[in-house]
Amino acid sequence: AQSVTQLGSHVSVSEGALVLLRCNYSSSVPPYLFWYVQYPNQGLQLLLKYTTGATLVKGINGFEAEFKKSETSFHLTKPSAHMSDAAEYFCAVRVGDKIIFGKGTRLHILP
Amino acid sequence: EAGVVQSPRYKIIEKKQPVAFWCNPISGHNTLYWYRQNLGQGPELLIRYENEEAVDDSQLPKDRFSAERLKGVDSTLKIQPAELGDSAVYLCASSRRGGANTEAFFGQGTRLTVV
Numbered sequence: 633a634q635s636v637t638q639l640g641s642h643v644s645v646s647e648g649a650l651v652l653l654r655c656n657y658s659s660s661v662p663p664y665l666f667w668y669v670q671y672p673n674q675g676l677q678l679l680l681k682y683t684t685g686a687t688l689v690k691g692i693n694g695f696e697a698e699f700k701k702s703e704t705s706f707h708l709t710k711p712s713a714h715m716s717d718a719a720e721y722f723c724a725v726r727v728g729d730k731i732i733f734g735k736g737t738r739l740h741i742l743p
Numbered sequence: 744e745a746g747v748v749q750s751p752r753y754k755i756i757e758k759k760q761p762v763a764f765w766c767n768p769i770s771g772h773n774t775l776y777w778y779r780q781n782l783g784q785g786p787e788l789l790i791r792y793e794n795e796e797a798v799d800d801s802q803l804p805k806d807r808f809s810a811e812r813l814k815g816v817d818s819t820l821k822i823q824p825a826e827l828g829d830s831a832v833y834l835c836a837s838s839r840r841g842g843a844n845t846e847a848f849f850g851q852g853t854r855l856t857v858v
Contacts, residue, residue, distance in 0.1 A: 641783070666846055675747070675834060675849035676786070722785050729774055729840065730799065731847055733785035 634659045634727050638734035646742045651695075651710040653737045655723030658704060664726040665706040667697055670736075671719045679721070682706060693717070715741050745769065747850035749835050755856045761823035764853045768816065768837030775812055776847060777820050778834040786834055792818065793840060825857045 639654040657663055664683050668676040680691025687699040693716075697708045706723060718741045723734040748767040756762050768775050773794050778786035789808065791799040794815035803810065807826070812818040822829055832854050836847040 636785075668849075673851075673854075675851045676836075677849070678846050681846055726846075729791065729793070729838075730788070731776070733778075733787075735785045736783070 634663070634725050634730070634732050636723050636725050636732055636734035638721075638723050638737050640737055641735065642738045642740065644740040644742055645713045647715055648712050651708070651713045651717065651739065653708040653721050653723075653739065655697075655706045655708065655734060656704050657706060657723070657725045659725055659727055661727055665697075665699060666724040666726065666731075667691065667695070667706075667708050668722045668724060668733075669693075669719050670722065676722060679708070713739075713741050715743070717741055747835055747837055747848055749833075749850035749853055751853055752851060753854050753856075755858060756825055758827055758857050759824040761821065762825050762855060763819050763821045764833050764835075764855075766818045766820070766835030766850060768818070768835070769848055771839070772837035772848070773815070773840040774838045774845075774847075775818050776834075776836040776838075777810060777818070778836065780832040780834055780852070782831070789820070789833075822855075825855075827857050830855055830857045 635658045637656045666681045667679040682699045690696045695710045720736045722736045775792040777789040780786045790803045792812045810820045832852040834852045836849045838845045838847045
């Protein structure tokens with residue numbers, strides 16, 4: 633069965649510091665992987681996705697993620713955090729037409 | 744293009760009352776999802792439609808929840824009767840069917856509070 637595990641329900645970083653949000657997946661077939669962001673009282677917005685090809689994927693707002701098959705990971709990073717990055721982030725795996733989400737990581741940005 | 748539209752945005756009802764949510768997906772998207780998001784959790788799939796057919800409703804509590812997608816476009820999700828534990832955000836999403844690039848696009852959700 634497919635599943636997604638996000639390590640850390642809350643992550644705090646200082647403004648300007650590196651952001652690292654962790655995601656591990658399990659899938660019996662090659663997965664398609666996504667990161668979504670959710671701002672308060674909003675729906676989910678796609679940040680980036682991995683389908684095939686290059687394992688380092690760049691997304692919106694300066695975020696990127698690297699697919700590591702050997703580690704079954706798809707961690708999200710951003711070199712320099714901005715106050716506007718404070719939100720909830722969800723990692724998701726798609727197998728066929730089924731999309732499964734992790735429990736989310738709330739990112740706090742410290743001034 | 745217009746995004747996924749949901750209504751209402753907020754709903755407060757007393758327990759045992761019925762409630763319905765409406766979703767208009769992105770034009771041309773065959774696949775429609777209803778997710779429930781509890782506070783502090785990720786979205787959990789309730790039901791998935793391919794056109795007008797419900798192809799995955801294994802997580803839908805069928806004793807009180809029902810959904811329909813007439814004509815394969817708009818969809819409604821109904822709860823009758825609502826319970827306190829149904830308080831959550833109900834998200835609708837749509838995507839094109841199949842293929843690696845078919846991410847889901849989400850509406851803003853309906854926040855349901857059952858009192």
